[in-house]
Amino acid sequence: MNPILEVSGVSKSFGGVVANSDISLIVPVGKIIGLIGPNGSGKTSLFNSIVGYHPIDRGSIKFDGAEISKLRVPEIARMGLLRTFQQTRIYGKMSCMENMETSVPHVHEGLLTMFTRFPAEVAEKAEGLLEFVGLYVKRHLRAGELSFGQQKLLEFAMALMNQPRMLLLDEPTAGINPTLINSLIDRLKRANSEIGITLFVIEHNMRVIMDLAEHIYCLAHGELLANGAPEEIRNNQRVIDAYLGAN
Amino acid sequence: MTDNIRSALPYLLIGSAGLAAPIIAPNFQIQLAMLWMMIILALTWDIAGGQMGYNSFGNILFFGIGCYVTAVMQRELFFDIAEYANVTGKVVTLTSYQYFTGFSLGLALSVLIAVAVGVVLGSGILGLRGHYFAICTLGVGVAAGELASGWEFVGAGSGMLAPIYPGEANEQGLFYYYTFFVLAVLCFFTLKRLYSSRFGLAINAIRDDEDKAEAMGIHTTRYKTVAWCISGFFLALAGGMFGHLNNFIDREVAFPSSTFGVWMVLMAILGGKGTIWGPVLGATVFHVTQELFWTYLFGWQRVALGVLIVVIVVFFPQGIMGWLRERWPEKFGETVDTDASTA
């Protein structure tokens, strides 16, 4: 299986605090891979490093075989590697439809095309995706006025609109009503199986990640603690200790 | 059919009022011309300001470039530097052909220089965010004024004259009224078109969350530069016209940071920033108020304007359009679609 993402020996410190220490992992194309670990273990930092939010101190990150550790966020995004944010970020003063429309892929956007209107297909696709996440009726409301859970769904829909090859999801079920989590998991699986997007998911909800992921990496104190199939991780004593120790 | 007429109605009304105004009220030609200029100032500020979240206090830079470049072009095309004198010396008189050719070429060059400056300066300045951008642009605007007041080529502290209009005295007012009117209309419809295109949504996205916009692959640097340069384009034209209308140009006329420079921000906020009609409404209300202050409070009008600025900013920051949107969100299309079926 070809890896779409290869992280090798990545280390990152902030001041004196080590966020990531010599992390190496592989995400095969088309799979759903999980990233777990207690709070402060460096999961979001790793995501930030991968998408170019900050430069790394050491190591290499390859997306589709190309080295991306020196590239900037917009360039990496245009290569098809997107991320969602833990605190959920959307464009608050714009309507849901506008949020979706401006999330089209920008890789071919040029000086001349930037002044054209969006073709009708864009609106149709946006409406389709909003329907997919259950936000169709709210599509004309300002995104900032949606509930937190609805904004999370919008963010997910926007990511799908951008036609990424791989999506890094930072705690996609956090703050979502438990009764709706199943439908979200279902949508994530469909995005992966029907559209073919590789998913790399940070999750705290063990039930969700065990259900979703085919392979799981566990971080603790900035280091890679363990990795394996969900069953192995669930029974891994060091993983259990790390979580209990963190509590 | 009636829908089209209804939506076109406000434009037709304003358009005809605009065309007829200087003829109906010839004594107010200059003030009316200034109204259109204020509308341009507010609209151009709002491109980078209200629509994109980059609140500039230095857009006056482009205005001043237009002022000076257009006048210098006039001067250089038809007169030797050595022959030219400042306010106390010889006055420049041109033929009709010379005047209008010089004027047009001057405007064209102003735009080129303004956009070039926007690109070069913008490459650094547009990397700043929030209040750092605001104060940096303030510094740029004020620095430009200081540089102009020291540069002999443009008359230094004494300023320079724009050529006398080749025609009757009242014709000048009429001519510039219509040039400002046309420019304002052009500006308005260009922006209206831009805001309904990809460009409009992208700059709104930058305003709402620039990091998110970058994370979604938007060419933020490109959009920011283009937005600022578009305002530079129209401001340079407005400046070129204003310098000629005023006949006299010095750093106070060209780079008035504490008047036009901050008024453009206020007008957009008063009307409702981030909307297409907001700056138009705000500019109209502000300009009328300012003219009233001038007439009735002369001497204290600047103080009164300062008070007005504080009042608007503190008590009415959402502006007219913002207030309307809060009262009647349905009229702005922000409703839940109850007719549609749920997923």
Add this chain to the structure above:
Amino acid sequence: MLSNLALLYEAPILSVQLIIDGILIGAILALAAYGMALVWGVMNIINIAQGEFVMLGGYVTFFLTAAGVNPLLTIPVAAAALFILGWALYRLVVFRVVDKDMFISILATFGISIILQQLANELFGADIRTAESGLRTLLFADGMVTVTQVKIVGFVGALVLGAGLFLFLKKSRLGQSMRATAQNARAARIMGINTDRVYATTFALNAAICGVAGSLVVMTWLIHPYLGLAYTLRSFMIVIVAGLGNLAGVVFAGTGLGIVENFAGFLLGTEYQAAFVFSLLVVILLVRNFRLTKKRRYLK
């Protein structure tokens, strides 16, 4: 400019004069900058009217000395007058924008600066004013270097006031409340600190500091209604270079700016000195930001 540069090279004593003058004026600039840093740190407001407070302090001293009051005695009067003005402005306007977007507070203080500037213009006229300090001029190095005593008084006074402020913030109850509020206003409120009172005091104190600076400026240099913006931008520059909460940095940066400005005025001519100062602000911001963007960050 090149001929002036050659002049400096040939006669180093000129540089000495410029440096001394720069240090002396720099202390006063540092004072105004420290006040701005206080308001910025505690209230998260960039006070665009900073320069106008300086200007008004200068006018207090000007009018009192013209009326025969001992110039040095006018300094505390200017401080008191500006303290009251600062308090009044806080109670009327500023308290409404403390918790708002910084852009709103910049605009509000810009409005205040315009009001004060135009009031000064209407009431006092646009003429340039100076005040006689009644102090002597000291001569050094065969009369090649002149130092007016008032500049030394200004320098010492600024340092003393700066030290006093530093101690006040560290040791006094109110000073500690200010520092707590600067760190986390909500936590400070929960701890029982009256943040509204802290804000009012901070703003008024800043105005008083500017008043003192203005007093010194009118005695060592000159004032007029429109010099406010230049001082505001100078203060901002110094704070940017030094960083918030760094008193030593503010002193060094202020001194540095004073020296650099003096050299610029000499080399480029006084008519370009202001242009230089404002351009320097732009350059500093761009350089600062550029270095941050290399780390994929930006000025916040």
